[in-house]
Amino acid sequence: MEKTADWIMRRAGFGFNLTKDPISQKEWVESTRESLEKPELYIKDTRFKEFDQLVNSKLKGEEAQYLSGMVKSANGSIVYRRTYQDRNTKLRDAGDIKAANRIWNTYIKTRPLWASSHRRFDFAMNTDHDFLNRIWFFWLNYFTVADAMVSLPCVPDFQETIREKMSGSMESLVYSVITHPAMLAYLDNNSSVGVNSIARKKGWTKDGVNENLGRELLELYTLKPSFGYTQDDVNGVANVLTGWQIQDWDGTYQVVFEPNRHEPMSQKILGESYTGSGKMGKSKLKRLVRHLCSYSATGVNVSFRLCQHFISDSPNPDHVRELSQIYDKDKGDLSKVYMGLLEILDRLPHENSKFLNPEIWTYQCFKTLNLKPFKTVSLNNHNPYAQNIDAVLDEMGMLHGLAAQPNGWPETEAGWISNEYLDRRLRFSSYFSGFVRGYKSEVIHLLNDNGLNKFQLDRFNLSPYNMHILQSKVANENIIPALFCSPEFLRS
Amino acid sequence: MKRRDFIKFSTTAAAAYTMGHSLSSFAGSNDIGNVVVILCRGGMDGLTAIQPKERSRLQKIRKSCYINTPLKLTADFDLHPKLRNFKSHWGSQNAAAVHATGFSYFGRSHFDGQNIMELGAYKPYTMSTGWLGRAMELKNLSSLALNLPTPIIVTSSAGNANYYPSRFATPPKAKVEAIKELWANDPVLSGFIDETTMSTMNPDPSRNVKKLAKEVARQMSLEGGPKVGFIEYSGFDTHATQGADNGHQAKHLQKVDDIIRAFSSQSKSVWKKTVIVTVTEFGRTVRQNGSQGTDHGAASAILMAGGLIKQPKVIADWPGLEDKELHEHRDLRETIDARDVYGDILHHAFDISKAQIRDVVFPGSKQKLDLGIWG
Numbered sequence: 001m002e003k004t005a006d007w008i009m010r011r012a013g014f015g016f017n018l019t020k021d022p023i024s025q026k027e028w029v030e031s032t033r034e035s036l037e038k039p040e041l042y043i044k045d046t047r048f049k050e051f052d053q054l055v056n057s058k059l060k061g062e063e064a065q066y067l068s069g070m071v072k073s074a075n076g077s078i079v080y081r082r083t084y085q086d087r088n089t090k091l092r093d094a095g096d097i098k099a100a101n102r103i104w105n106t107y108i109k110t111r112p113l114w115a116s117s118h119r120r121f122d123f124a125m126n127t128d129h130d131f132l133n134r135i136w137f138f139w140l141n142y143f144t145v146a147d148a149m150v151s152l153p154c155v156p157d158f159q160e161t162i163r164e165k166m167s168g169s170m171e172s173l174v175y176s177v178i179t180h181p182a183m184l185a186y187l188d189n190n191s192s193v194g195v196n197s198i199a200r201k202k203g204w205t206k207d208g209v210n211e212n213l214g215r216e217l218l219e220l221y222t223l224k225p226s227f228g229y230t231q232d233d234v235n236g237v238a239n240v241l242t243g244w245q246i247q248d249w250d251g252t253y254q255v256v257f258e259p260n261r262h263e264p265m266s267q268k269i270l271g272e273s274y275t276g277s278g279k280m281g282k283s284k285l286k287r288l289v290r291h292l293c294s295y296s297a298t299g300v301n302v303s304f305r306l307c308q309h310f311i312s313d314s315p316n317p318d319h320v321r322e323l324s325q326i327y328d329k330d331k332g333d334l335s336k337v338y339m340g341l342l343e344i345l346d347r348l349p350h351e352n353s354k355f356l357n358p359e360i361w362t363y364q365c366f367k368t369l370n371l372k373p374f375k376t377v378s379l380n381n382h383n384p385y386a387q388n389i390d391a392v393l394d395e396m397g398m399l400h401g402l403a404a405q406p407n408g409w410p411e412t413e414a415g416w417i418s419n420e421y422l423d424r425r426l427r428f429s430s431y432f433s434g435f436v437r438g439y440k441s442e443v444i445h446l447l448n449d450n451g452l453n454k455f456q457l458d459r460f461n462l463s464p465y466n467m468h469i470l471q472s473k474v475a476n477e478n479i480i481p482a483l484f485c486s487p488e489f490l491r492s
Numbered sequence: 493m494k495r496r497d498f499i500k501f502s503t504t505a506a507a508a509y510t511m512g513h514s515l516s517s518f519a520g521s522n523d524i525g526n527v528v529v530i531l532c533r534g535g536m537d538g539l540t541a542i543q544p545k546e547r548s549r550l551q552k553i554r555k556s557c558y559i560n561t562p563l564k565l566t567a568d569f570d571l572h573p574k575l576r577n578f579k580s581h582w583g584s585q586n587a588a589a590v591h592a593t594g595f596s597y598f599g600r601s602h603f604d605g606q607n608i609m610e611l612g613a614y615k616p617y618t619m620s621t622g623w624l625g626r627a628m629e630l631k632n633l634s635s636l637a638l639n640l641p642t643p644i645i646v647t648s649s650a651g652n653a654n655y656y657p658s659r660f661a662t663p664p665k666a667k668v669e670a671i672k673e674l675w676a677n678d679p680v681l682s683g684f685i686d687e688t689t690m691s692t693m694n695p696d697p698s699r700n701v702k703k704l705a706k707e708v709a710r711q712m713s714l715e716g717g718p719k720v721g722f723i724e725y726s727g728f729d730t731h732a733t734q735g736a737d738n739g740h741q742a743k744h745l746q747k748v749d750d751i752i753r754a755f756s757s758q759s760k761s762v763w764k765k766t767v768i769v770t771v772t773e774f775g776r777t778v779r780q781n782g783s784q785g786t787d788h789g790a791a792s793a794i795l796m797a798g799g800l801i802k803q804p805k806v807i808a809d810w811p812g813l814e815d816k817e818l819h820e821h822r823d824l825r826e827t828i829d830a831r832d833v834y835g836d837i838l839h840h841a842f843d844i845s846k847a848q849i850r851d852v853v854f855p856g857s858k859q860k861l862d863l864g865i866w867g
Contacts, residue, residue, distance in 0.1 A: 188731040191783045208782020212731040215600065215788070225601050231820055234600075395659055397640040404533070404726055407603050413680070418642045422684045423658065426671060430663030466674050474670045481663065482670040487678040 002026065006459045007350040010492035012310060012342070013130030015364035018456060029346045035129045036338050039167030042129040116156050116401065117390035124363040132167070135338060137360070138309050139166050143177045143221065144408035145186040146401055154253040155401060158182035170302065170332035171293040174221055175286060178213060181246045181253040187213035187406065194242040194263025197278065202260075209263070214238030216406050222292040224301050229270060236269035240288050243281045257282050299327030302334075305411065306341055312354060313412040319344050352461050352491040355413035358396035361425070362389075364492075365432060365484050396424050425485050433480035452479060462488050524631065525800050525841035526712050526759075526766040528721035529624060530751055531645065532744070533606060534729035536772040537786060538793030538824065540741045542589050542806060543570045549813050554780040557734050557741075565589075569806045573737055574746040577753035578797055582804045587797040588865045591808035593828040594774060598819065600788035602729070605773030610644040612831060612854045621648045623831075624720065627838045627853045633719055645771075646722060701725060701747055702754040709758035712766070719842075723751055728772065732783035752797050764799030767837055771830075777822050778813055790823035794833055800841060802867025807833075832861035840866050 005028035009016045012032075016022065035042060091100035120137070127133045139162045145155060158180050165173040177183055184190040192210040199205050214237035218229055243262030247254045259278025266275040272291060274284045292298060303323035307315035323340050330336040356364065393399045397420075403409050410416060457467060466486055474482045483489060543550070543559045545568055551558050562570030563579045569591065571579055581587040595608045597616075604616040612623030625648030668685065675681040701723065708721035725747055730740045748770060756763055775792030791811075811817050811825035819825045831854040838844050838853060850859045 188783060188785070191732060193782055195782065207784075210731055210781050210783040210785065211787045212729075219601055219603075225599055225604060231600070231822075405602060415641060417680060417684070418640065419684055420640045422681070424640070424660070426663050426668060426685065427658055427660035430667050431660050433667075463677070465677060469670075469673050473673065475666065478664075478667045478670045481667045482674060485671045486674045487681055490681070 003350070004459070005029075007352075007461055007492075008345060009130065010352075010364060011348075011354065012345050013134055014124045014360070015367040015492075016459065017370050018368050018459070019370040022459060025346065029342065032131045032342055033339065035132055036167070036335055036342065039132065039335060042127070042132045043164050043167075045123075045127060045129070116159060117393060117399065119156070119159075120359075120400065121363065121366075121389045125367055131338070131342065134310075134360075135166060136163050138306065139173070140400065141403070141408040141411075142305060143183065144403045144406055145182045146403045146406075154180070154182045154185075157253075167335045167338075168333075169293070170298065170327070170334055171286075171290045173334065174217075174293060175289045177221070178217060178241070178289070179244060179255060179257075179285070181255050183213070184244055184246055184255065187216055189213035189241055189244055190246045192238065192242045192244070193261045194239060194265070196265050197242065197262055198260040199258070200261075205261070207261075209235075209238050209242060211235065211238040214241050217241075217292070220407060222298040222301065223295060224297065227295070227297045233269050236267035236274070237288065239263040239265070239267050240269070240274050240281075240284050243278060293332050296324060296328055299324040299332065299337075303327060303337065306337070307344075308411045310341060310345060310354070311348065313414070350461060352488045355416060355491050357409060357411075357416055358398040358421070358424070359393055359400065361484075361490065362392060362396060362428065364489075365429065368484075369480075392428065396428060397421055425490065426481065429481035429484040432484070433477070452483070460486070460488055462486060523843065524719055524765075526719055526721070526762050526798075527624075527837065527841045528708065528712075528723065528755060528766065528768040528798075529645070530748055530768065530770045531609075531643070531722070531724040532728050532748065532770050532772040533602075533724065533726035534744075534772075535602065535605070535774050535776055535788055536728045536744070536770065536792055537730070537734070537741050537776040538591060538593075538791065539775070539778065540734070540736070541572050541575065541745055541795060542591050542793045543572070544568060544591070544810065544813065545570060546813050553778060553813075554786070556784040557736050557780050557786065559736050561737055565804075566806050568810065569808075572742065572745050574742050575749045575795070577749045577756070578795060581752070581756065581797045585804050586799055586801050587795075587804055588801050588863065589796065589806045590794040590828055590830075590833050590863070591806055592791045592811050592824055592826060593794055593808075593830045593833055594791040594826040595830050596826060597774060598790055598823075600774065600790075602773060602788070605788075607644070609771055609773045609830075612834075614856050622646055623834065623853050624722070627842060627844060627849070628720060630844055630848055630852060631719075631842050643722060643724065646720070702750045705751040705754035706758040709755045709762075713759055713761050717762075721755075725751070730776070730785050731781065731787060732785040734776075734780070734785040748795065756797070765841075766798040767800045767841055768797045769834070769837055770795045771834075775824050778818055778824055779822065790819045791826035792824070794830065796837070796865075801865050803865045805863075805865050807863055807865075828861065829857055831857040832859055833863065835859045836861055836863045 003025040004022040005025045006016045006022050008025050008028060088100050091097075120140075123133055123136075136159075140159060143162060145158060158177075161176050161180055162173070165176045178189075181190070188210045189212065191207050192213075193199055193205055193207040195208050200208070211234055215234050217237055218227075218234060219225055223229060240263070243258050243260075245256050245258050245261065247256050259281055262278035262281035264277045266273055268274075269288065270291070274288060276284055300320065303320045304315055306323060307319045311319055322344065323337050326336050326340040327333075390399055394402070398409055400409075452470075454471070457470060460483065462470065466488065470479065470482060470486070537557075539550070539554070540557065540559065542565070543562055547558075559570065559572055561573055563573055563575065565571045565579075565582065569589075571582075578587050595605070595612075596614060597605050597608045599605065607616040608614070610622045611617075611619045612626075613619045622643070622645035625646045628646070629648040672685060675684070704723060708718075708723065711717050712719070712721055725744070728741065728744050730744075733739065734741045736742070752768055755766075755768060759766060771794075772792050774789055776786035776789045778789065779786075781787050807828070809827035811827050813824075815821050817825065835846065835849040835854055835857060836859075838849060839846055839859075844853065846859045850857060
């Protein structure tokens with residue numbers, strides 16, 4: 001019998017839809033291959049525009065006035081309108097500091113995070129490019145930005161930038177990420193100034209070099225510490241990164257490279273010289289990123305992380321090698337690496353062995369039952385913003401914008417299995433099974449009346465024992481939480 | 493102790509308790525002290541917390557981070573003004589500090605450094621359990637963490653529990669039973685989730701470390717209560733505008749002081765047997781950087797407070813702050829292995845022999861340090 005795509009759709013995507021008939025794995029892999037070959041189709045999927053209109057249409061009164069959503073800035077990047085901040089300024093000027101603080105906190109803490117959560121959710125539910133979308137989630141975690149007070153307003157554009165660049169070369173992805181205002185703010189590079197720069201010599205600023213971004217560029221994004229670079233290399237990278245600034249006085253978070261703030265002294269990094277005045281600053285950084293991405297160590301880092309995300313907590317070295325060889329051969333062409341990953345996934349045995357993180361698992365619960373994203377859960381009547389998926393994800397312990405540190409959320413089950421994390425899965429699935437009853441969905445109707453038949457249960461790749469338990473011992477009204485918390489559904 | 497007695501806590505602050513593993517271990521537990529660990533993620537700046545009296549040098553190389561109005565500690569060291577409660581315990585002989593200490597880790601990576609500070613190993617990712625967990629295991633203690641994940645520092649081969657209140661309602665028993673049955677044959681999942689963990693809690697939205705510390709103290713004061721408290725606080729990574737008397741690093745030190753105060757105010761009965769201690773992955777650069785902040789460095793300081801301490805001291809083999817005295821011309825040189833400091837604390841608080849600490853808790857360390865603060 002031909003393999004169905006149910007297993008691979010859970011492993012490499014957001015799951016299968018129980019209300020639709022299974023397709024073959026061959027068919028799924030074929031269409032995914034096409035999607036990888038034409039990433040522009042995925043990039044063009046700008047559902048966030050419709051999404052934003054929908055969100056805005058739901059806002060009322062004063063809320064609508066100040067939470068007016070994403071707009072395009074002069075350079076085409078998507079940012080949040082300034083109105084909230086203007087309102088904040090007016091209240092402050094009028095002396096009502098308390099009200100000003102309140103409105104600012106609401107804006108900064110809820111809106112960008114809330115909207116970007118919904119966009120991720122909407123994409124996960126509705127895109128025709130599941131694998132690429134999972135890869136997008138992978139990179140959003142790989143390049144974590146999580147500083148609520150500084151970088152969040154430009155996070156939506158940061159996410160879009162990654163989506164646009166992630167199917168090109170590693171060097172263009174890394175360059176776009178590290179020169180984005182969200183990253184420059186998150187890792188403190190926006191005020192990094194060369195000590196021999198014109199701005200310093202003329203006394204325009206007393207600022208100097210900040211090594212935070214330079215270090216993470218080497219440590220997290222490219223080579224990893226095991227490569228053996230030195231503090232001198234970190235210093236050199238930090239110097240090449242000087243001169244980048246965020247200008248946000250018009251609320252649009254433009255990034256400007258200011259040659260006068262760039263370090264003109266020659267830098268030696270991993271044996272190569274980077275020479276030139278501020279005018280050469282951008283091309284020096286481009287060359288540096290190309291240099292770092294040209295190392296096999298960077299390819300191995302990316303390959304290992306991809307294998308860890310999609311295949312196993314302890315990746316098979318052969319799989320890592322397979323991908324890193326593609327990385328080397330195709331000069332960091334990431335779509336080729338994804339293609340290699342797809343080939344590996346296609347030949348893996350159908351074992352549910354990779355523990356799903358809370359976010360992917362939550363989305364798979366929705367997708368399996370064919371539930372639409374916008375009717376979500378109300379957890380807290382006092383806060384209207386909590387009636388949304390981000391409140392669920394926060395409760396589950398994985399709201400993407402709130403990872404504690406630049407290395408992001410864990411990729412392994414050790415980071416996600418504890419009594420309390422598992423307790424949340426039980427609570428959510430129980431809550432979910434009650435709340436989905438309100439849906440006029442065929443599948444829910446079916447579940448409540450009849451439970452699942454053997455054909456439907458077979459799609460979940462259950463062990464014979466658990467199949468037996470679910471069929472013989474679990475009451476129909478408990479079938480959803482039991483199924484979603486089964487070891488086979490917690491993993492993929 | 494009922495699980496419902498535990499309350500709250502935030503994603504940036506977490507707490508763990510250790511309690512007697514069995515009734516038999518309670519019998520001897522009267523002699524056992526209490527250890528509260530404050531895990532300071534991000535790299536606490538030891539020179540800001542405990543500022544050496546090298547005024548002209550410091551004013552030159554960390555102009556905007558120099559503490560102008562410190563509290564007086566000793567002839568050689570001053571204290572950050574936000575550490576007022578630490579100072580008052582110092583006044584009652586119940587506080588001490590160690591300076592120029594660290595985990596002999598010089599790679600300047602948060603993630604490798606934090607892994608080392610929690611494992612107690614000399615190389616990152618080379619052990620599978622945390623040093624506090626191994627110490628507790630030696631005394632047959634188990635731990636309970638008050639956050640979603642289990643902190644690495646308390647993991648050991650014995651089981652660890654954790655607790656965190658949920659806004660989701662408790663599922664009906666039949667649903668839980670069905671799931672438990674499905675997990676029964678799973679090598680990883682079986683054993684997780686029992687009914688006691690499913691009790692309904694009222695969410696406390698304040699997520700305040702002071703309340704957390706008070707609750708830790710309250711629980712530790714109970715008859716047969718926990719012996720180890722664990723509080724996590726992150727944010728010390730002040731690369732830009734670190735501040736001095738006030739500012740970012742000061743704000744975080746204030747939180748450490750708040751934790752000490754909240755704990756001591758609530759823990760009257762056990763305070764005399766307690767030591768609260770800070771743990772951080774590394775210190776920060778001696779010179780300030782170009783953004784009035786400091787970058788990742790090497791050695792830092794350890795703060796200790798509690799009634800187990802009888803002699804206020806700053807223990808240090810001071811390496812100096814001149815260029816040639818710094819590690820790689822930029823970081824405070826480490827002269828005391830932090831493992832020896834925590835080892836001496838565990839030795840006195842839990843009565844674990846130095847040999848056991850050397851073999852089990854901190855393999856590879858010397859454990860020859862006597863802090864000389866125990867009276």
